[in-house]
Amino acid sequence: MAATAFSASKFTQSFSLNSTRSVDRPPLFPASHPLKTTPSSFLGSTRKLSLSSPSSSTSRRRRRPSRSPAVVAVSEVVKEKKSKSNVSLSNPLITNEEGLELYEDMVLGRSFEDMCAQMYYRGKMFGFVHLYNGQEAVSTGFIKLLKQEDCVVSTYRDHVHALSKGVPARAVMSELFGKTTGCCRGQGGSMHMFSKEHNLLGGFAFIGEGIPVATGAAFTSKYRREVLKEADCDHVTLAFFGDGTCNNGQFFECLNMAALWKLPIVFVVENNLWAIGMSHLRATSDPEIWKKGPAFGMPGVHVDGMDVLKVREVAKEAIGRARRGEGPTLVECETYRFRGHSLADPDELRDPAEKARYASRDPISALKKYMFENNLASEAELKAIDKKIDELVEDAVEFADESPLPARSQLLENVFADPRGFGIGPDGRYRCEDPKFTEGTAQV
Amino acid sequence: MAAIVQGIGATAAPSASSNKFLLSSLGSSLLEKKRNFFVVRSDGKCYTGLNQQQRRAQNVVTNAVATKEEKASAAVGSKPGHELLLFEALREGLEEEMDRDPCVCVMGEDVGHYGGSYKVTKGLAEKYGDLRVLDTPIAENSFTGMGIGAAMTGLRPIVEGMNMGFLLLAFNQISNNCGMLHYTSGGQFKIPIVIRGPGGVGRQLGAEHSQRLESYFQSIPGIQMVACSTAYNAKGLMKAAIRSDNPVILFEHVLLYNLKERIPDEEYVLNLEEAEMVRPGEHVTILTYSRMRYHVMQAAKTLVNKGYDPEVIDIRSLKPFDLYTIGNSVKKTHRVLIVEECMRTGGIGASLTAAINENFHDYLDAPIVCLSSQDVPTPYAGTLEEWTVVQPAQIVAAVEQLCL
Numbered sequence: 009m010a011a012t013a014f015s016a017s018k019f020t021q022s023f024s025l026n027s028t029r030s031v032d033r034p035p036l037f038p039a040s041h042p043l044k045t046t047p048s049s050f051l052g053s054t055r056k057l058s059l060s061s062p063s064s065s066t067s068r069r070r071r072r073p074s075r076s077p078a079v080v081a082v083s084e085v086v087k088e089k090k091s092k093s094n095v096s097l098s099n100p101l102i103t104n105e106e107g108l109e110l111y112e113d114m115v116l117g118r119s120f121e122d123m124c125a126q127m128y129y130r131g132k133m134f135g136f137v138h139l140y141n142g143q144e145a146v147s148t149g150f151i152k153l154l155k156q157e158d159c160v161v162s163t164y165r166d167h168v169h170a171l172s173k174g175v176p177a178r179a180v181m182s183e184l185f186g187k188t189t190g191c192c193r194g195q196g197g198s199m200h201m202f203s204k205e206h207n208l209l210g211g212f213a214f215i216g217e218g219i220p221v222a223t224g225a226a227f228t229s230k231y232r233r234e235v236l237k238e239a240d241c242d243h244v245t246l247a248f249f250g251d252g253t254c255n256n257g258q259f260f261e262c263l264n265m266a267a268l269w270k271l272p273i274v275f276v277v278e279n280n281l282w283a284i285g286m287s288h289l290r291a292t293s294d295p296e297i298w299k300k301g302p303a304f305g306m307p308g309v310h311v312d313g314m315d316v317l318k319v320r321e322v323a324k325e326a327i328g329r330a331r332r333g334e335g336p337t338l339v340e341c342e343t344y345r346f347r348g349h350s351l352a353d354p355d356e357l358r359d360p361a362e363k364a365r366y367a368s369r370d371p372i373s374a375l376k377k378y379m380f381e382n383n384l385a386s387e388a389e390l391k392a393i394d395k396k397i398d399e400l401v402e403d404a405v406e407f408a409d410e411s412p413l414p415a416r417s418q419l420l421e422n423v424f425a426d427p428r429g430f431g432i433g434p435d436g437r438y439r440c441e442d443p444k445f446t447e448g449t450a451q452v
Numbered sequence: 453m454a455a456i457v458q459g460i461g462a463t464a465a466p467s468a469s470s471n472k473f474l475l476s477s478l479g480s481s482l483l484e485k486k487r488n489f490f491v492v493r494s495d496g497k498c499y500t501g502l503n504q505q506q507r508r509a510q511n512v513v514t515n516a517v518a519t520k521e522e523k524a525s526a527a528v529g530s531k532p533g534h535e536l537l538l539f540e541a542l543r544e545g546l547e548e549e550m551d552r553d554p555c556v557c558v559m560g561e562d563v564g565h566y567g568g569s570y571k572v573t574k575g576l577a578e579k580y581g582d583l584r585v586l587d588t589p590i591a592e593n594s595f596t597g598m599g600i601g602a603a604m605t606g607l608r609p610i611v612e613g614m615n616m617g618f619l620l621l622a623f624n625q626i627s628n629n630c631g632m633l634h635y636t637s638g639g640q641f642k643i644p645i646v647i648r649g650p651g652g653v654g655r656q657l658g659a660e661h662s663q664r665l666e667s668y669f670q671s672i673p674g675i676q677m678v679a680c681s682t683a684y685n686a687k688g689l690m691k692a693a694i695r696s697d698n699p700v701i702l703f704e705h706v707l708l709y710n711l712k713e714r715i716p717d718e719e720y721v722l723n724l725e726e727a728e729m730v731r732p733g734e735h736v737t738i739l740t741y742s743r744m745r746y747h748v749m750q751a752a753k754t755l756v757n758k759g760y761d762p763e764v765i766d767i768r769s770l771k772p773f774d775l776y777t778i779g780n781s782v783k784k785t786h787r788v789l790i791v792e793e794c795m796r797t798g799g800i801g802a803s804l805t806a807a808i809n810e811n812f813h814d815y816l817d818a819p820i821v822c823l824s825s826q827d828v829p830t831p832y833a834g835t836l837e838e839w840t841v842v843q844p845a846q847i848v849a850a851v852e853q854l855c856l
Contacts, residue, residue, distance in 0.1 A: 159605065193638030202637035209604055209641070210633065217628060220594040224601020231607060235583055236554055258624075261594035268589070422635045425642035425697040429676045431725050431772025434779040434811050438725070439772075 100382040101317050107375070107384040110316055112393050113152055114144040114372050117168035119401045120177060121347075124167065124184060127405065128351045133184045137198045140168040142314075142346035145371035146278050147172045149319030149341075150246055153327055159207045159245040161222035164199035165278075165345075166211045169248060174206045177404040187411035194414050195422065215249065216258035219275070222247035223262045226273035226336075233333075244330040245273045252283030254297045260304075263338065267305040270335035274326045275301075277340040278313065284349040285357045301338030313341030314369040317378065344369075417447050531717045539709040541683035542572045545690035546610070548719065550580060553608065556694055559586040559599055560612030560649075569614050570650055570709050596622035596647070600629045603645040608694060616651030616703065617663040630699045631674030646693045648702035652743055652793055653830050653841050655707070662830035662837075667799040669701055670771050677770040678724055679703040679742045683713035685768060688722030696724055703770070705743045727774035733763035736851055737781040739804060740791040741767050744842060748791050751847035760851060770800050778804075779812055786817040787854050791842055796824040821850050 102110070121139040128137055140147065143165075151160060151172035162169040170180050175191055183190025184198055192202050192211075200211035209225055212218040225245040232241040253259055254277060266273050277297050281288045289295050301308025307329075311322045319341060326337035344366035348355030379385040424430065427440035439445060536544070550556045558573055564587035567574030577585040588595040592613065599609040613619040619626065626647065633641055653662040669677060676698050680686035686704070693700040730745065731752060740748045745766050752762050763781050767773065782788055788808060790801040801822040808820055823842045831837055 161601075191638070192636060192640070195638050196636040200636040202633075202640050204637075204640040209601065210637065212628075214624065214628060217597070217624060220597020220625060221601035221604065221629060223594070224598040224603070225605045226601075227598055228602045228605040228607050231557065231583060231602070235557075235581065257591075258594050258597070261589070261591035262598075264589055265591065265594060265598065422637075422639035423674050424676075425634050425639075425644070428725060429674075429696075429698045429772065431769070432774045432776045434775045436776040 100378075100384060101321065102384070104384045107379045108389065108393065109152060110148050110320075111372070111375055111379065111385070111390060112397065113148040113172055114316065114375065115394060115397045116171055116177070116400070117144040117147060118372060119397050120167060120171060120180070120404075123181075123401045123405060125347070125351060127181075127184070132409075133186070133198070135197060135199075136164065136350050136352065137184070138165040138350045139347045140165055140345070142366065142370070143278055143280060143343045144168060145316035145319050145375075146248075146276065146313050146341045146343055149316045150248075150274075150276060150323040150327075153320065153323050154244065154246070157207060157243050159209050159222070159225040159243065161209045161218040161225065161245065161247045162201070162211060163215060163218060163249055163253070164211070164213050165250075166199070166201045166208075170201040170203065170206075170208055170211075173203070173208050175201065175203045175208060177400055178407040179203075181401075181404040181408040182411050185408040185411070186413065187408055188414040188418065189407070189411040193418065193422070195418075215253040216256035219247050219249060219253070219258050219262045222273060223266055223271060226266065226271035226330075227269070229272050230269065242331045242333075243272065244327050245271075246276055246327075247273060248276045248278060250283065251277065251279040251281065251288040251297065252286065252291065253277075254279075254300065255292055260300075263300065263304040263306070263336075266336040270333065272330035272333065273336045274323070274330055275336060275338045277338065279340055279342050280345045281342075282345070282349070282358060284353065296340075298338060298340040306336045306338055308338045308340070310340045310342065313343030314366065314371050314374065316371050316375055420445060533714045533716050535712060535714045536683060537709065538680075538683040538686050538704075538711040538713070539570055539572050541687040541713070541715060542680075542690050542704070543574065543576070545687035546573065546694075547576065547579075549691055549694040550576070550584070553694075555606060556608045556610070557584045557586065557602075558610045558612065559588055559595055560610075561588055561590055561614050563587060563612050568612065570704075570706075572709075573612070592618050592621035593624055597625040597629060599645050599647075600625060600633070600643055603643045603699075604633065604641045608644045608646075610646040610648060610694065613647065613649030615661055615663075615706075616649045616665050617660055619647065619649065619665065620663075620668075622647075623668075626669065626675070626701075627672050631672040634674060642697050643699045644694075644697045645699045646690075646702060647699070648690075648693075648704060650704045650706045650709070652703075652705040652707065653825070653837065656832055656834055656837055657706070657830075658832050659829035664794045664799075664825065666703055666770050666794050667797075667802075670800065670803060674699065675771070676700045676724055677703065678768055679705075679770055680768070681705070681708065681742050681745045681766055683711055684715045685722055685728060685766075687715060688720055689724065689768070691719075691721045692724045695721065700724065703742065707743055725769050725772060725774055727777040728766040728768050729777065730764040730766050731762065733761040733785070735761045735785055735855055736763065736787040736789055737778070737785045738762050738764045738789045738791060738847070738851070739767050739778060740764065741770065741800070742793060744791045744793050747842060747844050748847055751844040751851070754844065754848050755851055758848075758852075760855060762851060767804070773804060773807055775807065775811055778808065782808060782812045783815045786815055788816065788820045789847070789850055789854055790820065790822040790824075791847055792822070792824050793841055794824055796822075796827045799824050818854055821854055823847065823850055 117140060121141050124133070124137060124139060127133050147168045151169065154160070154173070156174065160169055160173050167180055170191070171177060179189070179191040180201065183192055183194060183196060183201065186194045186197065188194050192200060196202060196211060199213045202208060202210050209221055210218060222245045229241055229243040229245065232238045249259070263275065265271070279288065279297060283291065296310070298308035298310040309322055309326070312318050322339055326339055329335065329337055346363070346367060376390060428438050430439040433439045433442065546558070558576065562569055563573040564577035564582055564585045573585060596611050599611040602609050613622070630643060630645060633643055652664055666677060666679070669675065676696070678689050678693065678700060680689045680702065689702060693702050730749065738748050748764055752764060755762050763785055765777060765781055767778070790804055792799060792801045794800045801824045805820045805822050823846060825842065826840050828840060830840055
């Protein structure tokens with residue numbers, strides 16, 4: 009499949025909408041109907057990577073890699089699968105249970121974020137709160153395929169990643185309210201969700217900051233397998249970040265290192281076309297982010313991020329690749345956020361027509377429609393899920409409301425893992441042994 | 453990143469007088485004694501103009517020998533110990549920890565096959581493999597972040613900055629993630645990372661390779677900073693830093709890598725938060741760290757000849773300060789001189805001055821004097837470079853002024 013012959017339906021759509029902005033490159037490909045429901049052609053890498061031997065650690069010089077096609081690009085596999093499975097109404101991509109699971113997760117994300125907006129305007133949470141409405145397909149499509157031991161690294165738009173990974177809604181809501189029962193004891197807030205139990209490694213406020221951390225987690229997985237000889241360790245790490253991040257140095261540095269050492273990581277770009285008020289096209293010389301993968305030696309895939317089933321198919325292959333030790337993948341999910349960048353963003357810059365177009369492709373409605381068409385679920389079942397989620401979110405708010413605020417004694421508690429790091433005081437004792445220290449009134 | 457010359461680490465013939473003195477004195481027969489650096493016989497001559505205190509003390513001071521206070525001294529008697537250079541001591545500590553715990557790994561530029569630009573990791577890649585001693589691409593911010601991610605998920609990485617100045621590129625990760633993530637995660641993730649590398653003013657290395665960045669990092673909450681100065685404390689602090697669950701930044705000095713010393717054969721780990729008493733005394737407390745320790749000790753020789761009795765403390769722990777050892781000293785001598793290589797503005801000395809003033813103001817008989825480097829980018833020219841850092845003559849003058 010030649011790299012140029014891809015259906016640019018999603019891209020030309022965005023090109024034409026932004027025709028008032030300065031677009032230096034004319035649309036290269038014919039526009040097609042953006043709402044066509046054919047399976048989107050995957051814009052995978054045409055370069056086939058060779059599986060270099062893992063014992064190259066002993067070789068002193070890096071050999072020029074010979075391109076023997078041992079690893080097939082993601083696009084080829086999915087295309088093959090699709091042609092084999094003959095996707096039609098009689099042979100859906102998911103089972104009934106899977107469908108309900110996906111639906112429930114997306115509805116949870118949506119309801120939770122809507123409730124966050126309500127609580128923010130009621131003065132229950134403060135600061136910068138970034139909501140995920142509209143992008144649920146990406147989080148659900150990827151994270152629902154992971155095991156508990158797999159790691160997820162996110163950005164400041166991390167509530168729904170936390171929920172998909174399994175962090176209880178109560179813990180997330182409490183954290184947003186700044187209560188001590190929050191997943192980070194109220195010390196992190198909206199942009200710093202962490203969970204050791206569910207292997208959510210944060211929650212980062214600066215863009216790009218989390219990508220090296222994700223690379224490190226993937227490095228640990230490889231280290232466990234090869235140095236500590238835990239042969240069954242196949243933990244995968246997912247790094248989520250946005251289109252703006254793809255112009256940042258840390259992104260490129262990590263693509264290089266991940267491909268170099270074949271780390272079990274998937275780089276998931278949530279391209280929602282806007283970085284606060286900066287359109288992706290105005291900030292990027294080549295806006296097709298998936299192309300940056302092959303430049304570093306990994307497959308780059310573009311997928312329709314408003315369709316959870318398509319995302320799931322690509323995710324399966326990318327995560328599978330990582331688990332098998334074949335290295336990283338760059339997946340660009342073209343998606344859209346229905347709300348502003350944060351609750352403080354008036355969102356005046358985006359064209360209402362663009363918003364309406366994406367709103368009509370709401371991932372939740374799309375999945376609902378698919379499930380009805382394929383007789384995977386009944387109206388009643390879905391309504392029951394809606395109700396269940398509503399109650400869950402209400403309960404989360406109630407729990408957060410009733411939870412206590414952190415006491416002063418909590419102030420100095422988690423600064424050091426080993427509190428001797430506060431040093432030795434004038435009296436010869438470690439500062440942390442000072443009783444006033446636990447009260448939070450000690451001078452450090 | 454410039455070509456850090458391997459030759460720096462292997463410099464055998466330093467040109468400045470201070471270092472020549474240093475190496476020759478260490479080569480003297482006094483190496484049998486534990487941790488003695490300079491042996492000076494005071495001639496007990498009486499100087500005119502000495503104040504009461506000094507005249508009293510003259511009879512007490514006979515030499516500038518450091519008395520051993522640490523526990524290892526007792527053990528030394530049993531085994532002879534072995535002689536090595538400071539960078540070998542660092543490597544020994546590193547190797548022992550890597551043997552002890554398979555989760556300890558090293559990452560940095562040229563640490564593997566090249567053996568480290570100062571040879572601290574020489575031979576380790578052959579022994580432990582390329583994954584445990586990882587040669588990274590030139591991407592400080594990202595591989596430091598990678599180390600942090602690895603630390604969060606169970607490994608104990610040591611990140612080497614080829615020169616401390618390069619860590620400026622990693623500042624995002626060090627400040628935001630290294631220090632903060634334990635706190636913002638509510639204590640869920642610990643980050644047992646060690647970030648180490650050489651810094652300080654060398655031999656005409658130019659401005660960017662001669663930076664003293666201790667001050668830049670000291671405000672970051674959640675990290676500890678230590679500076680090693682002898683082969684003995686280099687090994688001990690390296691081991692302690694690796695074993696610590698906190699993120700630790702270990703500052704080494706470009707000019708100290710070739711210091712030879714005899715260290716114990718037995719395993720020992722030093723305390724990260726404690727300062728080191730180099731030379732007990734009565735008249736003035738001199739607080740110092742890293743390379744300036746040697747300038748101070750050289751000045752001490754002169755001072756002893758002149759009848760002063762300085763107490764020299766190597767603070768070692770730059771963050772947090774060991775206020776107990778420092779405090780006891782202040783209470784004894786009532787005069788404080790801080791000698792450091794750091795920048796004047798906002799440096800370690802500035803923080804230390806503030807801390808001592810806050811805690812021990814009542815015990816001071818004179819304002820604290822702080823001698824730091826000039827607030828200039830280190831010049832290339834040898835003469836200018838020499839005047840950038842504090843020299844022993846200035847230390848002597850400052851003590852004389854302080855003890856008037």
